Amino acid sequence: MAFKRWSKTPTRRGLNKIWNANEMDIIAWCLNNNIKVGMSPDWKHQLNYWQIDINVNNKNHTDPNRYNDEQALEKMYEYYKYYYDKHNKQ
Numbered sequence: 001m002a003f004k005r006w007s008k009t010p011t012r013r014g015l016n017k018i019w020n021a022n023e024m025d026i027i028a029w030c031l032n033n034n035i036k037v038g039m040s041p042d043w044k045h046q047l048n049y050w051q052i053d054i055n056v057n058n059k060n061h062t063d064p065n066r067y068n069d070e071q072a073l074e075k076m077y078e079y080y081k082y083y084y085d086k087h088n089k090q
Helices: 021-032 069-087
Strands: 035-041 050-056 059-062
Touching: 021 035, 021 069, 035 069, 050 069
Parallel strands: none
Antiparallel strands: 035 050, 050 059
């Protein structure tokens, strides 16, 4: 009996970054206040691009720009820092 081999669907692994303590404090504050920033592969374009998804109080927003690997992680932190600064005025 012969079996047909199915071609694999394209996959993308998430990126890893070691965050320092200050960055982790900002990210933790945002997560505790229901502000989440994540990234997902942009399947409509080349496989090396990511799109940034922002969820604030269960309202989803997507950044219209697309980013490569390093830019995506930097942009995620920029969004976390933006919301942290916006809500923590001293």
